[in-house]
Amino acid sequence: MKVSDKKFYWKELQSNECLCGDYKNPGKSFCYWCYGRLPKEMKNALYQQIGNGYEEALDDAVKYLGLNEVNASFSS
Numbered sequence: 001m002k003v004s005d006k007k008f009y010w011k012e013l014q015s016n017e018c019l020c021g022d023y024k025n026p027g028k029s030f031c032y033w034c035y036g037r038l039p040k041e042m043k044n045a046l047y048q049q050i051g052n053g054y055e056e057a058l059d060d061a062v063k064y065l066g067l068n069e070v071n072a073s074f075s076s
């Protein structure tokens, strides 16, 4: 995954579509099911601010979940 644009993370966070394609609440990183599959430390890492570790936390979580359609869904 090669995403270096902060706007991607804002978009992903504010979207109502999880990277897996399911509905998620805007403001959450993932849907209920994806989030539930993450280890505790990855969940905690997602509470960091964008620009202060969130990007790395999201990237790690996406890799862990095996979600790879990131660029297709959110590139503009």
Ligand SMILES: [Zn+2]
Residues within 6 Å of the ligand: 018, 019, 020, 021, 022, 030, 031, 032, 033, 034, 035
């Ligand atoms: Zn999901």
